Amino acid sequence: PVLIALTDILSGVNNFRWGKLDLAEKDWKKARTIGRENDIPWIVAMANVNLADCYGLKGKFRRARGLLRKSKDILLSIDDLEGLSGVEFNTALVCIEEGKEKEALYHASECMRFPLAYEDKINERKSVLNERFSKKGWALPYPPTVL
Numbered sequence: 391p392v393l394i395a396l397t398d399i400l401s402g403v404n405n406f407r408w409g410k411l412d413l414a415e416k417d418w419k420k421a422r423t424i425g426r427e428n429d430i431p432w433i434v435a436m437a438n439v440n441l442a443d444c445y446g447l448k449g450k451f452r453r454a455r456g457l458l459r460k461s462k463d464i465l466l467s468i469d470d471l472e473g474l475s476g477v478e479f480n481t482a483l484v485c486i487e488e489g490k491e492k493e494a495l496y497h498a499s500e501c502m503r504f505p506l507a508y509e510d511k512i513n514e515r516k517s518v519l520n521e522r523f524s525k526k527g528w529a530l531p532y533p534p535t536v537l
Contacts, residue, residue: 395424395433402440415444435461435473439480446484454484475504479515486522494523498531 402417418437425433438457445454458481465473478501485494498519506512516532523530 391424391428392430392433395421395428395430395437398424399433399436399440402437406440406444411444411447415441418444431464431468432470432473435464435470436476439473439476442480443483446480446487449487451484451488455481458484471504472506475501475506478504479519482519483522486519486526489526491523491526491528494519495531 398417398421402414402421405411405417406414418441422434422437422441425431425437438461442454442457442461445451445457458477462474462477465477478497482494482497482501485491485497501515502512520530520532
């Protein structure tokens with residue numbers, strides 16, 4: 391079940407990146423169901439974190455924040471620091487969509503406080519945050535460095 395759920399989560403990520411939010415949502419809900427049925431809490435949390443971004447982009451802010459709170463509770467209970475970083479990151483994304491710049495900056499900085507094993511993940515998050523801030527016409531939280 392773990393591999394099937396992870397495949398659904400990754401399929402959702404791909405669909406999300408291609409702008410197919412409805413397909414991404416379907417994939418993540420399927421993964422969440424597998425996680426619930428097989429008592430795999432971190433799969434449920436991962437699916438919810440991703441769904442929160444999808445709902446944020448669709449203007450369903452209350453629903454997005456509820457999923458993020460549930461995910462945070464799950465991840466705290468299993469002491470998953472990398473997962474908690476993802477909650478903070480996606481909370482920042484929801485805040486951006488809500489137009490809450492200061493709150494988005496707070497959660498963006500919080501997500502970087504957690505240990506992330508992969509430099510590429512850090513750079514990807516900075517890039518996504520910059521892109522979303524730019525779309526709002528806000529100053530970039532992580533300006534590109536000039537060499």
